[in-house]
Amino acid sequence: PTDLSVTDFPTILADPYAFALGRVLGRDGDEDSGRELDAMRFGSLAHRIMEQFAASPAASSPHETEVRDQLESLLDAHVAQTYGPSTSVAVRLQVEQLRLRLRAFATWQAGWSANGWRTVASEAKVDEGGVPFDVDGELVRIRARIDRIDFHEATGEWAVFDYKTGEKPQTPTEKHRKRNGEWTDLQLPLYRFLLPHARGADGNLIFTGTTTSTVTLGYILLCGDPEQVRMYEADWTQDDLDSAMDAARTAVRILRSNIFSFEDEVDRWASPDMKALMGMGRLVLEDDEFGGAEVQA
Numbered sequence: 001p002t003d004l005s006v007t008d009f010p011t012i013l014a015d016p017y018a019f020a021l022g023r024v025l026g027r028d029g030d031e032d033s034g035r036e037l038d039a040m041r042f043g044s045l046a047h048r049i050m051e052q053f054a055a056s057p058a059a060s061s062p063h064e065t066e067v068r069d070q071l072e073s074l075l076d077a078h079v080a081q082t083y084g085p086s087t088s089v090a091v092r093l094q095v096e097q098l099r100l101r102l103r104a105f106a107t108w109q110a111g112w113s114a115n116g117w118r119t120v121a122s123e124a125k126v127d128e129g130g131v132p133f134d135v136d137g138e139l140v141r142i143r144a145r146i147d148r149i150d151f152h153e154a155t156g157e158w159a160v161f162d163y164k165t166g167e168k169p170q171t172p173t174e175k176h177r178k179r180n181g182e183w184t185d186l187q188l189p190l191y192r193f194l195l196p197h198a199r200g201a202d203g204n205l206i207f208t209g210t211t212t213s214t215v216t217l218g219y220i221l222l223c224g225d226p227e228q229v230r231m232y233e234a235d236w237t238q239d240d241l242d243s244a245m246d247a248a249r250t251a252v253r254i255l256r257s258n259i260f261s262f263e264d265e266v267d268r269w270a271s272p273d274m275k276a277l278m279g280m281g282r283l284v285l286e287d288d289e290f291g292g293a294e295v296q297a
Contacts, residue, residue: 054122061112189244
């Protein structure tokens with residue numbers, strides 16, 4: 001591939017074979033029955049609400065009640081339009097779980113706004129085709145959609161956030177690096193690389209800073225524990241970010257080498273898509289010999 005999404009890099013670094021199945025060979029994930037929201041759909045619902053919220057006047061309000069009411073109104077309207085009155089019990093329960101997370105987020109958001117921060121872009125895109133990234137004299141293009149970009153007018157500081165809806169809180173460092181410092185995910189460092197090229201809904205460039213501007217990278221965690229719902233900043237230095245870009249170049253070199261081996265030591269069975277492809281946990285036998293239990297193919 002001559003163009004890559006920011007979300008491609010973790011798979012390339014962890015398991016080029018799985019990346020080849022998904023991106024190169026076109027392996028698609030299985031769809032479930034829709035009776036409940038899987039992790040991706042739950043996350044998509046949360047992201048949609050946050051995108052709509054960013055465009056509302058409440059996004060700059062320092063009043064928690066105003067923020068909370070706007071978020072809940074958007075949630076109710078979206079669920080009614082998307083799922084209708086016959087929503088399953090499981091989906092309704094998940095919606096209420098998301099509501100609790102949004103209420104906790106409202107507390108943090110109001111305080112963030114009171115401190116002078118304003119959201120200047122949500123779901124910001126780069127130019128069609130991606131941003132050129134030089135690797136050994138040959139360009140590859142990187143694409144992304146940045147969840148949220150904030151600006152503090154009084155200080156000139158910027159903040160780039162990604163929303164995370166996983167059940168358990170995980171800091172940017174925990175998600176991006178092993179304990180030995182090896183990079184396993186490059187999302188936030190690549191967001192920083194792409195920031196000067198990000199465009200708002202009007203098509204104009206968003207970032208008006210310089211190379212010396214302070215840019216905070218972090219997660220806004222909408223996790224299962226309301227007390228943990230807040231912003232988590234990545235405490236990386238410029239040297240850390242430089243090493244992340246080196247890791248991105250390594251990933252591109254892996255692709256260009258065209259070697260996608262199936263190594264036993266890779267824990268690819270942790271991937272739901274790989275399990276589905278191999279029939280693991282998906283094959284239900286009705287024969288009494290197995291009692292109708294799930295088995296591994």
